[in-house]
Amino acid sequence: MTRASKHTDPKNRQRRQLLATGGLAVASTLVSTRGADASQSAPPTGNPVPGIEFVYEAIVLLEASTPVGETPFGRRNRIPIIGGEFAGPDIKGKVLPGGMDWQLIRPDRFTVIEADYMMQTDDGALIHVYNKGVVGMASGGEFYARSAPWFEAPNGPHVWLNQAVFVGTLGPVPERPEPAVRIRVFKVT
Known part of the structure; x- marks a missing residue:
């Protein structure tokens, strides 16, 4: 199967959508537990340097x-x-x-x-x-x-x-x- 057909194959597309949805669900759960403050509701971006x-x-x-x-x-x-x-x-x-x-x-x-x-x-x-x-x-x-x-x-x-x-x-x-x-x-x- 070529790379292009992997992306257009309905089974692979469904699998990618499920994985993406699962990841978003975890991120959503983490965000919702942080409170209603908009500044704390977004997951971190990039790769911050620890302090x-x-x-x-x-x-x-x-x-x-x-x-x-x-x-x-x-x-x-x-x-x-x-x-x-x-x-x-x-x-x-x-x-x-x-x-x-x-x-x-x-x-x-x-x-x-x-x-x-x-x-x-x-x-x-x-x-x-x-x-x-x-x-x-x-x-x-x-x-x-x-x-x-x-x-x-x-x-x-x-x-x-x-x-x-x-x-x-x-x-x-x-x-x-x-x-x-x-x-x-x-x-x-």
């Missing part, structure tokens, strides 16, 4: 690292999360003890972090955090420490954490005597 918006800074307290040993993927460490606090313009609270950071030191000397823990906001909401990232010296000799936190917040005032993508920076906390990490979280806009 970032500061959400909070956390100081996460840690116990000493427990080496697990060498694996086929690198050297594994286990670091218990024992508490901490976080604060930002729209959210504040504490990091609950009982979480864990599983680190994998790869052969390229970058460390993969996988932290899984709970935070409790000042209004009592419990938020599950899963934060995965990489830490190490980049090829240009610069220190690189970035993560992608993922949140599971209950319905209510913090549900917005479930509705966006976030990125984070990781760094030391020299002003604290105990082991700790500073995590700054940003919403990708």
Whole structure:
């Protein structure tokens, strides 16, 4: 079948119309949930460049690292999360003890972090955090420490954490005597 006949074939034309209608129905549903304001009713056009918006800074307290040993993927460490606090313009609270950071030191000397823990906001909401990232010296000799936190917040005032993508920076906390990490979280806009 030639390209021209694909476009004139009634079955293909119906299929394209169904696909287009389905896509418009999804877009229409998304638009109708945004409200009656005309400035918010049109779906985005083009390919906008994402920005970032500061959400909070956390100081996460840690116990000493427990080496697990060498694996086929690198050297594994286990670091218990024992508490901490976080604060930002729209959210504040504490990091609950009982979480864990599983680190994998790869052969390229970058460390993969996988932290899984709970935070409790000042209004009592419990938020599950899963934060995965990489830490190490980049090829240009610069220190690189970035993560992608993922949140599971209950319905209510913090549900917005479930509705966006976030990125984070990781760094030391020299002003604290105990082991700790500073995590700054940003919403990708």
